[in-house]
Amino acid sequence: MSLFLASLGFGLVTASVLAIAAVGFTLQFGVTDVLNLAYGAVMIAGAFIAYVINNAGLSVWVGLPVAVAVCSGGSVALNSLVYTPFQRRGASPITMVIVSLGVTLIIEFGVQAVAGGTSVSYHLAQGPTLQAGGLILTAVQLGVIALSLVVMAGVHGLLRYTKLGKAMRATAANRMLARTCGIRTGRVITLTWALTGALCGLAGVVFGIDSGSFDATSTDVFLVLILAAVFLGGPGQAYGAMLGAAVIGIATEVSAAFIPADYKYVIAFVILLVMLGIRPAGLLGARA
């Protein structure tokens, strides 16, 4: 039982990291219609930016906003320099995915070329360990969970109550119609890249904090978890991604208590393939 509770604690942390990443991914895909497989590469770039600042003697928490800003700007640049030109030319969805794979290699191995192939970790005190009802979490882990909850609440508020959020939802539902209704879809899409890029950078840094040590290729497998969470909830569905992240994050960590930890991702993989095969619109995607 204690093993279960301990793994549940890990699961909550993983789910928190995953939720930030998956919500960003799903909004990016839903609004911009780009299945951006380079998302994981941008994440790890963000993690390394925070590492560079951290390594220079500053706190990770100082590196975090810098990584967020760089990933946000970088995603906007990526879209306007690569994806939008291809889309304007009428590239098929499959061409876009291949382009995004090319971009993945450029970013991921660009990071590796600069950072070297070795694993790094942040200099970060985990803080006091807290226990509550069998759950054991460090202060930093609690911080990650709290941060994720704040981000989820923020995304909820944005989509629900702001003009930009409504414009994003309208653009996701039908870009042409949104445009004819007077929504400046080009601007909405740029802002979406900025926002989801920021979420991506944030996810990268908390991923680095949560995983302890990481290298340039660490997000290859994490991208599978993101995709599983996104497809479980339904691609393009922000609340679906939150639900998916909770299920996938907790399921992988809890399963690690019972099967060798190396195989904990199998459950995410199975969920993803089952969803793709049976219900590609996802659990919350029935309306799509």
Added chain:
Amino acid sequence: MNSYYLINLLIYAAVDAMACLGLSQQFGIAGVTNFGFIIFQAAGGYAAAVLAMPSDSANGHFQSYIGGWHLPFPLPWLGAAVVGGALALPFTFLVGRRLRGDFAAVGLLVTAVLVNLLVTNYVPLLNGDAGISLIPEPLQGVLNAATSGYQWAFTAVAVILCAGVYLLVRRLTESPYGRTLRAMRDNDTVADSLGKDLRSLRTGVLVTGGAIAGLSGGILVSYITTWSPAAWGYAETVVLFAAVIIGGAGNHRGAVLGAVLVPVGFEEVTRFIPSSNNLPPNLIPSLEWVAIGLLIVIFLWFRPQGILPERKRAIALPAVAADVQSGADDPQELTQPTLARRSGAGSAGPDASPVVLRADGLTREFGGVRAVSDVSLTVRRGTLTGLIGPNGAGKSTLLAMLAGTLPPTSGTISCLGQDVTALPAFRRARVGLVRTFQLASEFKRLTVLENLLSAVPGNRGDSLAGAIRGRRYWGSDELAAIATAEALLRRFGLLEVAGQYAGDLSGGQRRLVEIMRALMTEPTVLLLDEPMAGVHPNLARRIGRELVALCRDGMTVLMVEHELAIMDEFCDPVIVMAEGTVLAEGTMAELRARTEVVEAYLVG
């Protein structure tokens, strides 16, 4: 240049070229984006290894693996191809009709990442991360593998097998089966509506490509005698994609060229970077990956067709024989006063002739909106039935449900007395219920003639097995199909453009291609969705006359059309739809007398 270097180069080139040919067949010809391609090569490699090796207890358990059957050459290579092909079968569910191509690609990519993770971590299966080593070379023990004669013989066999693969994929591609694959690549929904079984076609492509990849893996491990998960990361697939894109997807020579330029070329170029410098150890490999990523993006932007683009397939028309035939056939067909015949049949015929298509209570909802609501209708043999109604009346939705492109929310459909409600589109097409589309739907990178030929049912060469048996097996079917297509092209006046890509035609010509292509299936019931939209009125009238002539010969047409003059002239009866329901049915004269119909649609 010593001979060891040359042997190494040739074997790698043969293995990579083989893999690229398999991938090009999937991606370039059939449009199946298999981001998990490398695991098929990996599976072939492992299969060849464990088939050739002695049991893992033989060398004191220093490595553990399943199998160890110690089979003689060439069984391990055969096994590699079989395992590579069989591995495709579990993916069948991913590549059916319903899943978007990019989602299926993601599924395959994810599979590749996780299979690698599993094999890396689960040691008893294939010795985990360390991989398998001491894999026997072919005929080791019989021959001395260290001699240069042996090495050259190995090279020759690898190159010959590569040439064999090249001939095989060419034979497959340049057959009616290959044409069907290319049609599916250009527009899978339309291929489905013409009776092509997408799932089985894609599975077939995954199996052939997988077998080729497996064989290439088997040859590779027999040469390098070791195989580990590091050799087949997901990114290796991207290298092969880069090769195929750069060489020219859909062109087999391009695939070979790409293999030489990208995987082999990168390996060779890095040889010339001096190793005794102070660069960090990971820098050069990392930059290689960056370069491959850049090459993909740059090529897709500046030269998406690759260095050697897919070439146009010119099919010779038996022009002389046809000229004689047409002299007798053509003018008669066009000058015959079709209206007189039709009015004669129109008064007594339709009511007496049997019902060929029946819909009962058809309903389709889109998120709470009823696009079609409880529609029942019958279409009788030999009629040219019109379907009119204002925009948003549900005409196209109804047509899509009848053809099987869209599943109904409720209701039943029967064709020729058979309940087809549960049949997917391609099966309905095989029953004889075929549709065309409102939006342009020609196969862009097939010539006009190929567009027509692609629709012919029952060509013996239109299957994997038939294509392998070669032109001698299917040539006569093909000639018959070409003759039919030529007659049709002549009838619709498109013979001059028969050899052009359908995507290069004008809008009106493309509509004609689509109608002719549907006719090539020899449909019993033809569903046409605005076939005359954007077509010159004279040509529209000519299409109308041809359709009437075909109906006289027993075909049945249900046609959505906005142009009332066309309805007046050719259609009887006409069904009027409004707001998802059938409002009225009758001749145009009868309909004009009914106020509710006039109010709904005919005003003005």
